[in-house]
Amino acid sequence: MVSSLFQLLIRKRSWNLLLVATVLAGAGTDVRAHGDLHERIADLRTALADSPTDPALGFKLADLLLAHGEWRAALDQVDQVERLAPASFPIDFLRGSAWLRGGEPGRALEALDRFCRKNPTSPNALALRARAKSQLGKPREALADYLESLRHTSRPDPDVLVDASTVAEQAGDLAKALELVREGLTMLGRVPALVARADHLVEVMGKEPRPVTHAAQADGIQDSNTKFDARTKPPEPSSGTLQRGPYLQMAAPTEITVRWRSEKESQGRVRFGTSPDVLDGLVEEPVARRDHVVTLRGLKPGTTYYYSVGSGTEVLAGDANTQFTTPPVTGTRQPVRIWALGDAGTANKGQRAVRDSFARWSGERFPDLVLQLGDNAYDDGLDSEFQVAMFDVYGDFLKRVPFWSCLGNHETSQETAFIDTYPYFSIYTFPTAGECGGVPSGTEHYFSFDHGNVHIISLDSMTASRSPRGAMALWLREDLAATTADWVICIFHHPVYTKGSHDSDTERELIEMRRTFAPILEAGGVDLVLNGHSHSYERSYLLNGHYGLSNTMQPAMKLDPGDGRVTGDGAYRKPATGPRGNRGTVYSVAGSAGKISGGSLNHPAHVVSLNRLGSLVIDIEGLRLDGTFLRENGEVDDIFRIEKR
Numbered sequence: 001m002v003s004s005l006f007q008l009l010i011r012k013r014s015w016n017l018l019l020v021a022t023v024l025a026g027a028g029t030d031v032r033a034h035g036d037l038h039e040r041i042a043d044l045r046t047a048l049a050d051s052p053t054d055p056a057l058g059f060k061l062a063d064l065l066l067a068h069g070e071w072r073a074a075l076d077q078v079d080q081v082e083r084l085a086p087a088s089f090p091i092d093f094l095r096g097s098a099w100l101r102g103g104e105p106g107r108a109l110e111a112l113d114r115f116c117r118k119n120p121t122s123p124n125a126l127a128l129r130a131r132a133k134s135q136l137g138k139p140r141e142a143l144a145d146y147l148e149s150l151r152h153t154s155r156p157d158p159d160v161l162v163d164a165s166t167v168a169e170q171a172g173d174l175a176k177a178l179e180l181v182r183e184g185l186t187m188l189g190r191v192p193a194l195v196a197r198a199d200h201l202v203e204v205m206g207k208e209p210r211p212v213t214h215a216a217q218a219d220g221i222q223d224s225n226t227k228f229d230a231r232t233k234p235p236e237p238s239s240g241t242l243q244r245g246p247y248l249q250m251a252a253p254t255e256i257t258v259r260w261r262s263e264k265e266s267q268g269r270v271r272f273g274t275s276p277d278v279l280d281g282l283v284e285e286p287v288a289r290r291d292h293v294v295t296l297r298g299l300k301p302g303t304t305y306y307y308s309v310g311s312g313t314e315v316l317a318g319d320a321n322t323q324f325t326t327p328p329v330t331g332t333r334q335p336v337r338i339w340a341l342g343d344a345g346t347a348n349k350g351q352r353a354v355r356d357s358f359a360r361w362s363g364e365r366f367p368d369l370v371l372q373l374g375d376n377a378y379d380d381g382l383d384s385e386f387q388v389a390m391f392d393v394y395g396d397f398l399k400r401v402p403f404w405s406c407l408g409n410h411e412t413s414q415e416t417a418f419i420d421t422y423p424y425f426s427i428y429t430f431p432t433a434g435e436c437g438g439v440p441s442g443t444e445h446y447f448s449f450d451h452g453n454v455h456i457i458s459l460d461s462m463t464a465s466r467s468p469r470g471a472m473a474l475w476l477r478e479d480l481a482a483t484t485a486d487w488v489i490c491i492f493h494h495p496v497y498t499k500g501s502h503d504s505d506t507e508r509e510l511i512e513m514r515r516t517f518a519p520i521l522e523a524g525g526v527d528l529v530l531n532g533h534s535h536s537y538e539r540s541y542l543l544n545g546h547y548g549l550s551n552t553m554q555p556a557m558k559l560d561p562g563d564g565r566v567t568g569d570g571a572y573r574k575p576a577t578g579p580r581g582n583r584g585t586v587y588s589v590a591g592s593a594g595k596i597s598g599g600s601l602n603h604p605a606h607v608v609s610l611n612r613l614g615s616l617v618i619d620i621e622g623l624r625l626d627g628t629f630l631r632e633n634g635e636v637d638d639i640f641r642i643e644k645r
Contacts, residue, residue, distance in 0.1 A: 040064055055085035062094055071101040090115060093125050100128065103382070105135035106421035123149040127160045130167070136426070137290045139170035139265065150180075158184055158191045165197055169204065170265065172288065177201060242316040243290075244391050246309045247398035249429040251369070252436040252449070253301035253327050256402070257429050258294050260309045262316060268292030272307035276320040279308060293429060302328040322399050327368070330437055330450045333486065337365065338454075338618040339401075340491075342373035342532030345389035345410065346594030353632035354593045354615050355393060361630055362617070367401055369451060370394075373532035373590060374408020374462075374493030376424075381411035383423045389594075404430070406458045407445060408493040408532065418463040420444065430458070439479040446472050448479050454620055455485035457526075459492035459517065466512040473516060480524025486576070486644065487620055488526045492517075493533050495589045497550070497605040500534030501597035505549045515547050518585075525580030527625065527642060530616070532591035536599060537616070537629050539564075539608040539638055542572040542584035546605060553604040559584040563607050564640035571641035576623055586642060588627065590616040608638045 044061040051057060062077035075098045082091050092115035099108035112129040119125060130145035146164035150156050161184040168177035178201055184194045245260030258270050265288040271279035283294050292309070299305065304325045308318020328334045339358060344351050377385035391398065411424040420443075431447050434440040438448030438455065445460040457479065464472040480488070496514035497504050504510040510533075521529060522544050542560035546553055555561070562569025564586070574583045587605065593615045601609035613632040618625065623645070629638035 041068065053084060055081045058084065059094070062098075066094065066098055066101060069101070071098040074098045075102075090119075090125075093122075093128070096125075096128055096132065100132055100135075105132040106423060106426060107419075108132040109136065110419060110421045121152045123153045126152070127157075127163075131163065134163070134167050134170075139167040140287070142167045143171050143173070143176070156184065156187065158188055158193055162193050162197050165201075169201070172265065174201065174204065242309075244387065245398065246307075246317055246322065247391070248324055248400070248402040250295070250431055250436055250449075251324070251327055251402035251451075253329055254299050255295055255297045255435070256299065256324060256326060258292075258296065258307065258309060259429065260292050260316070262290055262292065262311075265290050266311040268294055268309065269311050270294045270296060270307055270309055271315075271318070272296055272305050274303065274305060276306040276323070279306065279318070284312070291426070299326050301326055302332070302334070317399070321396075324400055324402070325368070327451045330452070331485070332452045333622045334452045336369075336452050336454055336618075336620040337362070337367045338369055338371055338489075338620070339367040339397075340371045340373060340530050340590050340616040340618060341376075341593040342530070342589070342591035342616075343375040343408070343535055343595070344372065344393075344593035344615075345375055345377040345385065347378070347385075347389040347393065348594065350596075350613050350632065351389070351393060351594040354613055357630055357632050357634050358615055358617070360634060366397070367617075369456075370397065370401055370403045371456070371489075371491050371530060372403060372405035373491055373530055374406050375410040375532055375591075375594075376405060376408065378410050378594075380413035381408075381422060381424055383427065386423065386427055403428075404449070404456070404458060404491075406491045406493055407460045407462045409462055412462055416463050418445065418460075418465075439475065439482050441475050441479075446475065448483075450483075450485060452620075453486040453622075455483040455488045457488070457490040459490065461492040461494040461509055461513050461517075466509070466516050468516050473520060476517070476520055477524070480520070480526070486623060487528075487625060488524070489528045489530065489618070490521055490526050491530045493531060495531035495533055495538075495587070495591075496529070497540060497546075497587055497603050498531075498534040498536075498538055498589050498599075499550070499601055499603040499606075499609070500536035500538060500589060500591070500599035500611075502534045502599075504603070518547055522585050523581045525583065526585050527574070528618070528627070529585060529587045531587070531589050534589050534591045534599065535595050535597035536589060536601060537592050537608070537610045537612060537614060537638065538589040538601065538603065538606045539627070539629070539640060540587040540605045541607050542574075542586055542642075543605060544582050544584050550603050550605070564642070566639075566641055571624075571643045573643050573645060576644035586627075586640065588616060590614075590629070610637055612637060 041064050044057060048057050048061060058077055058081040062074045062081060065074040065077060075095060078091055078095050092111040096108040096112035099111060109132040112125060112132060115125050116129055126145045126149035130142040133142035133145060149160060161180050165177040165180040168180060181194055181198050241263045243261045243263055247259050249257040249259055267288045268285040270283050272281040273279040283296055285292060285294060304323055306323045308315045308322060310316040377389040405428060407424060412422050425444055430444040431449055432442055432444055437450030441447045445464050446458060448455060448457045459472060494509040494513050495504060496510060496518050504514060541558040543557055544559050546557040560572045564572045592613050596611050596613055598611050601611060614630050617628040617630055625642040627640045628636055631637055
């Protein structure tokens with residue numbers, strides 16, 4: 001059973017003392033007194049089996065699981081405790097600790113923010129939140145939390161002091177880094193970690209590293225020959241090497257967002273111009289950071305610009321191939337090439353073969369935009385996985401072409417919470433206020449944008465509500481009603497029709513997207529729907545009105561039962577004027593840009609079903625849309641056309 005002290009602290013909601021108690025519960029003295037952690041966990045599980053509705057037991061078990069390194073099991077236990085007593089425990093503190101242990105600082109930060117809003121003076125929670133911010137590359141914000149934590153502590157933890165000094169150095173504040181070490185040495189004596197930290201700071205400031213004597217603790221770091229001057233101004237920091245990018249986001253006729261990551265913090269600067277030799281435009285970030293996000297405004301539509309990225313003292317990237325072309329004025333009928341990549345995040349030779357095949361086929365004609373159909377980084381959508389599966393593979397495209405995406409199940413590591421703390425949302429920048437056309441959605445989970453005479457919609461089939469009365473469905477109806485574009489394309493991860501590695505007759509997300517969103521898309525005049533998830537290529541007839549299981553498909557639901565090929569049964573045709581609703585939609589699963597996984601591939605909605613690697617190219621010119629499924633070996637295995645007259 002849980003100790004009487006533990007239960008008393010819970011009843012009195014003494015969270016700071018309780019957090020200390022839970023730490024002590026997993027300390028070495030307790031282990032020696034009460035046995036190995038394995039035994040204690042087993043005992044608690046036995047007790048919980050006898051008293052399954054005792055939240056105090058559940059909370060203690062979650063804490064021990066975390067101490068044992070079983071952070072996922074700890075999270076599951078925390079969820080159970082929250083269901084039993086949502087307001088009686090520091091749930092978000094333990095949840096944040098678990099996410100940090102699991103290498104998910106974004107999710108940890110969300111939980112710790114909630115806890116700190118209710119407990120703003122908890123030094124333990126503030127220090128933990130600071131650690132999360134530091135791991136997310138936000139040293140200035142982390143330092144503020146560390147200082148606030150120390151302000152509420154009578155005797156500081158040396159590890160917290162070392163961490164606080166480290167982020168102060170990362171933030172460029174060496175004076176504060178030294179001050180924190182001085183305070184620790186004065187209050188705690190010659191703690192080895194603080195002494196080592198002091199020696200490091202002496203090296204950074206260009207002095208010979210010398211041992212810190214006890215007599216010097218109250219007077220700073222000094223000996224008979226040198227004295228460290230805390231007022232010394234540190235040199236202008238270099239941003240180091242380029243670690244990611246540059247890459248383009250949120251392209252609109254008169255603006256575009258440039259992103260990159262530098263090894264060290266710096267004030268990012270983008271220089272740009274219409275000639276590679278004259279970059280006379282300049283935009284600089286207001287603060288120093290590692291993940292740089294710079295938006296260039298006041299650009300000319302349909303114009304090619306060259307650019308470089310770096311800081312005020314150096315250029316990290318920029319040459320004649322570092323360029324972009326702004327989209328034309330909205331509504332302009334100008335040729336558009338779209339490259340669609342589904343489930344490409346495998347970082348393997350198959351993904352690279354698909355990339356190289358497109359590069360050879362397209363030649364010097366770069367796509368105008370890339371649509372990623374989700375599962376862009378296997379297996380868990382971690383920042384490191386995005387690096388090897390996206391930035392290391394598509395670097396030449398990323399610096400010239402804006403990449404747009406929708407959320408897949410691997411971007412969330414199979415989680416379904418509608419939150420913005422998945423690494424995906426710190427990597428991409430998407431419009432929320434209609435910056436690139438379309439109705440403002442207020443969220444990066446789903447949004448729309450325009451490119452010439454094409455309106456493109458991205459939906460979240462993984463974490464957003466799939467209810468007909470949900471926020472995403474309500475926004476989608478409004479957005480479709482507002483667009484006047486010649487062409488409307490919609491992307492989301494889970495296909496409404498598939499018999500590949502997934503089955504749209506049996507899986508919840510796929511069934512609900514078909515029942516709820518297919519009717520909205522068809523009534524709103526969507527011409528083409530692109531999905532991933534199944535690792536195959538499947539393409540439908542021109543359809544309307546099929547929202548049930550595959551065995552309910554009726555001939556009348558195929559508005560055109562032909563193959564859609566100019567050299568076959570002829571192009572699919574739709575009216576160019578008048579009401580656009582329910583005039584037919586083509587659905588394509590293009591989830592084989594990284595791997596193939598088979599399946600029965602026999603859905604009656606499809607005219608083509610292939611277990612082959614490849615990507616889908618969409619070429620739009622005026623009132624004609626051509627789709628090309630391009631194999632990894634350069635062969636073309638499907639071509640279809642939609643014409644409007």
